[in-house]
Amino acid sequence: xxxxxxxxxxxxxxxxxxxxxxxxxxxxxxxxxxxxxxxxxxxxxxxxxxxxxxxxxxxxxxxxxxxxxxxxxxxxxxxxxxxxxxxxxxxxxxxxxxxxxxxxxxxxxxxxxxxxxxxxxxxxxxxxxxxxxxxxxxx
Amino acid sequence: xxxxxxxxxxxxxxxxxxxxxxxxxxxxxxxxxxxxxxxxxxxxxxxxxxxxxxxxxxxxxxxxxxxxxxxxxxxxxxxxxxxxxxxxxxxxxxxxxxxxxxxxxxxxxxxxxxxxxxxxxxxxxxxxxxxxxxxxxxx
DNA sequence: CTGTATCCTTAGGGATACTG
DNA sequence: CAGTATCCCTAAGGATACAG
Numbered sequence: 001x002x003x004x005x006x007x008x009x010x011x012x013x014x015x016x017x018x019x020x021x022x023x024x025x026x027x028x029x030x031x032x033x034x035x036x037x038x039x040x041x042x043x044x045x046x047x048x049x050x051x052x053x054x055x056x057x058x059x060x061x062x063x064x065x066x067x068x069x070x071x072x073x074x075x076x077x078x079x080x081x082x083x084x085x086x087x088x089x090x091x092x093x094x095x096x097x098x099x100x101x102x103x104x105x106x107x108x109x110x111x112x113x114x115x116x117x118x119x120x121x122x123x124x125x126x127x128x129x130x131x132x133x134x135x136x137x138x139x
Numbered sequence: 140x141x142x143x144x145x146x147x148x149x150x151x152x153x154x155x156x157x158x159x160x161x162x163x164x165x166x167x168x169x170x171x172x173x174x175x176x177x178x179x180x181x182x183x184x185x186x187x188x189x190x191x192x193x194x195x196x197x198x199x200x201x202x203x204x205x206x207x208x209x210x211x212x213x214x215x216x217x218x219x220x221x222x223x224x225x226x227x228x229x230x231x232x233x234x235x236x237x238x239x240x241x242x243x244x245x246x247x248x249x250x251x252x253x254x255x256x257x258x259x260x261x262x263x264x265x266x267x268x269x270x271x272x273x274x275x276x277x278x
Numbered sequence: 279c280t281g282t283a284t285c286c287t288t289a290g291g292g293a294t295a296c297t298g
Numbered sequence: 299c300a301g302t303a304t305c306c307c308t309a310a311g312g313a314t315a316c317a318g
Contacts, residue, residue, distance in 0.1 A: 008185045008186050009247060010185070011237045011241055015237075021310085022310090022311095029149070047149070051314095052281090052283085052284095056310095058281095089243075092238075098150045099231075101153040109148040178301075191293095191301090191302080217299065218301095
């Protein structure tokens, strides 16, 4: 967890060093498309992330500035995790990944409405999704 | 390397199981944006991939159908690696990753012309890049 | 509920030597 | 040149227990 020297200044490498692993983007997905905000909600996702891994990824997501952790006024002792603008700006990347998988994965469980929206009005989809998330930042 | 059971049918998970690691997309990047086609060219990239890792990733990329390996008629004993349509269809994902990193990485070495093209005419950029790569398939 | 801590196993990966 | 094969070490990750 100590800060490692980056391997290069290539933008693809920069992105990979933040979310180039098999768990980080699943947590982002949960916040981005499934409206999840709580630790216990992430834990319940079907891929079955381990509690120590989840805690670790939430921490690095926070350190990278993609996520903020706040005390949740509503639920008292609970914490709430939200995407920042920097995190929300990954909507296009995730959306395109979904589109690609929907095209090539025979078993894809992608939401068909989402895919049609993506294919007919990508800009609109991204704006709608992003605006919804941006509004949540200040709640 | 044995086929593992997938963790879920989520499209994001599908994508991550193919290229959700710290090396695969760097190899794809080399083919997609740097015009690299040979093993030795990938080895030379500045991130310094190890030879065993490179061989392994090229194999899984082939198995996933993103890359094809052919004997290179020009160079005799050499092999040439090319992106397939399935691989080329990742251009939007990589392009958006580059755009995101260029925005948030202070040290980003992203090509400025590329970024301006991306921000002013994303569709055009994707089409130009993809068409170029598609033409190579049958060479 | 939200994590830490621990233990243990496996996968990832660097270095290097070697083969067709 | 294009890999394989080793060796060895570290990081990733699963299971489970426990603490604030």
